[in-house]
Amino acid sequence: MIKIYNTMSRQLEEFKPLQAGKIGMYVCGPTVYNYIHIGNARSVVAFDVIRRYLEYRGFDVNYVSNFTDVDDKIIKGANAEHLSTKEFSERYIAAFFEDIDALGVKHATTNPKASQYIDAMIDFIAELIDTGYAYEASGDVYFRVAKAHDYAKLANKNLEELIEGASGRTDEETQRKESSADFALWKSAKTGEVSWRSPWGEGRPGWHIECSVMSTSLLGDTIDIHGGGADLEFPHHTNEIAQSEAKTGQKFANYWMHNGFVNVDGEKMSKSLGNFTTVHDLLKLVPANHLRFFLATTHYRRPLNFTDEALLDAENNVKKLENAYRNLVSTDEMTDEALSELMTYKTSFMEAMDDDFNVANALTVFYDFISWVNKGNGGSEVRQFFDDVLEILGLHFADEADLDGEIEELIEERQAARAARDFAKSDQIRDALKAKGIVLEDTKDGVRWHRE
Known part of the structure; x- marks a missing residue:
């Protein structure tokens, strides 16, 4: 029985998919205005391991991860280089695939781009206006958070406190809102920005509406698992829930999963702090398998400390695995005792992974298995289990x-x-x-x- 820590309930829950044997999974992807940094890669790799394990357990996973290619930073970067937003974002989409391919990440079933769903976003917003959940103000459209049911429940926040915290704002946009906590669904066009026609004038969608529309368009009104970094709990995922459930009347996602941050010198790694290292540059210095192992083998909810020592540990552990794999004895005959021991390792490994994908505990079992292999135990079934674990971890050794x-x-x-x-x-x-x-x-x- 697989158990998942659901951010919404703040507890472990037995995983029950909407449809037996099938899983709809949406993981928020990058805003493509730069190369991905280690913090971004941590999320990509963590959910790749989760997806791979679910597939190992026999599920058919429809895995959707988007590209945000409509954004302020993209517009700014494109204008600085005298490029269209499409040319600018496509450069970093290509770089993203180059980086995740090096890290052994499986491509999503679908990688939708926000720019491909503008018409659907306009229809979604229009329906929210018709039902009173949204309103137009000077070409912008805002969502009425006061009308949402239990707003900010995911982030465990109180709406009154959010409104009070924003009550001191005096900027022009806040003056247009009915409440300072209301968020933008549609933004009116500014000079030099990419824009689309809408019933409210030229403009572009807000960030939050993009994921709601792409998710419901590709996976339906309710999905099994929605994932992303812990920094997305509020406001992004909070606002996704509010607008999606207002529009469909259905529960947006049954399980919410959030990965922990990558820390450098005790601070969260981010572009805004300036302490980020791009995967593009790091792969010139660190073998991809070592970096993959580093990112994949800490429990996804725990923070990950990026240090030289951690990378060295990853290197040593990858070598340990590779040497054991190379030296694995080839034989088709196994004693009943050896088969029983192998089954114990397999069962213990799955028990650890079934407990909220606890890869760290599962690795402890796998290291014991490695020691057993190094004592001369081998055979086709031993190799198959070894191959299965390497596949889950996303590690591939040269021929x-x-x-x-x-x-x-x-x-x-x-x-x-x-x-x-x-x-x-x-x-x-x-x-x-x-x-x-x-x-x-x-x-x-x-x-x-x-x-x-």
Whole structure:
């Protein structure tokens, strides 16, 4: 039985999909005005692991993750480079796929773009106006939060306190609102901005309406799981719930899941703080498998501390897994005792993952399994379980033949360096191989090598 920590109820709940064997899952994707940073990647990888495990457990997952390609930052960036917003955002959409491909992330079933759903957003907003949940003011359209049922319940906030907290604002937009807590569904066009025709004049959608429309269009009025970073609980997911449930009259999502932040020196990593590292740059310095392991193996709700030591731990653990995988004994015969032990590892691994996808506890089981493998236990069923866990973690090791070829090439390069009396280079190659778990032995018959 799979249990999920539901942010809405603040407790573990038994997972019951709307339709047996099928899951509709929506995870908020990036606003495409820059390369993704490690904080963004943490969310992408965390939900990729969750999706992979659900598929391992036999579910057909319809996984939707959007691109916000209509946004203030996109308009500003595009104007600065004299590009259309489409040209500007498509550059970073391509970069996003390049980065997640390197990290071994499965592509979503669908990656909708906000700009593709403008007509549906206009229809959605018009219906909210017709039912009294929204109002037009000088070309803008706002949602009446006071009319929403139990507004801000997801973020555990009180509407009266929110209104009081915003009551001191005196800017022009606040003056147009009926309540300072009301949020924009449609924004009237400003000079130099991309815009679309609407019943309220030229303009563009607000951020929150985009995800509501894309989600309900692709997954229906109620979805099984809605996910994203903890920073989206309020106001983004809060406002999604308010406008979606006002429009459909149905519960928007049955389970809300939020991943923890990535911290650098005790502060949340973000572009606004300036302490972010882009995945694009980091992948030039850190092997993709190591970065993937670092992002994938902390429980998704816990904060993740980005340090050199953490990356080194990831590197060592990946090597541990790879060496065990390479040295796995091939045999089709297993004793009843070995089969029983293997089943115990598999059951314990699933019990850990069934408990709100606790990958950290599941890894503890897997490391015990690795020790068991290193004692000479193997066979096709052992390899299959090993493959299944690697698939869930999103780790892929190079083909054995290709890897052996690379090793032989490096050994030849080392021999050439030795012949040229370039001992510094020779030692460097030896150390590089050692770091990969390859030990060289210089004998009278030539160089021999084996894995640790």
